[in-house]
Amino acid sequence: MPQSFACIYIHLIFSTKDRMDWIREDWEIELHRYFAGTLRNQGNKLIEAGGTPNHVHLLFSMAKQTSISDVVRDLKSNSSGWIHRDVPECREFAWQVGYAAFSVSFSAIEDVQTYIRNQKDHHRIKTFQEELLAFLEKHQVEYDPKYVFE
Template identity: 40%
Template sequence: MADSFHSLTYHLIWSTKNREPWFSEEIQPRVWEYLAGIAHQKRMVPLCVGGYLDHVHLLLRLPPNLDVSKAVQLLKGPSSKWIHGTFPNMKGFEWQDGYGAFTVSKSLTPEVFDYIKKQKEHHRVKTFQEEFVEFLTRHEIDWKPQYVWG
């Protein structure tokens, strides 16, 4: 084959430190837009960014030369700095240390997109912790509470 081809789509999820509800519905769109802007600037393709009061979901396509952990670092660092500088009442804001990264097939991308867009409705009946455990279980990831909720 003369060239390289790739389709590397990920569903990334992480929460605020201690799952504190920092993101009021008023500021959510601004934070999601900022995260999408960082992704675009760093040569990622943001397909959908959303979340709820205490966490974010990003559906992204990554270039083949950018590993997932570096992508998360490129998103978390600048967004945290921007949040501190933009929202004076959020000086104590922090992201959690870890994250979840789940691959997404092309055929399931629309489903994940819709899932992210419907976070408010979804979290009327389920906490972030319940949601995240479902992702870990569905993807057959072994986990221990002390390493997830630390």
């Protein structure tokens, strides 16, 4: 085949350090725009962003030459820098070290978008910890419970 083709969709989840409620509604949309720009600069495309004050969900299409670890590294470091610069009361802001990334089939994109849009309502019932464990179990990801929420 003379060309390479890829159709890769990722549902990425990561939290603030110690799941502190850092992300405020008055700058959350700008944070999502910053994520979109970072992804675009890597050749990726943000489809949906959402979350709560202590974590984010991003659905994006991933370019075939991109690695998920590079994407996450750039998203976290670039957004932390922006927050430290432009949100003066958040100079101590930090992201948690880890992340969760799940593949999404093309046919499930709308469902994942809806899920991400409804994060604030969803978390009135379920904690971030419960949500993440449910994702890990649903996707049959092996994990050691001692280290999931360090």
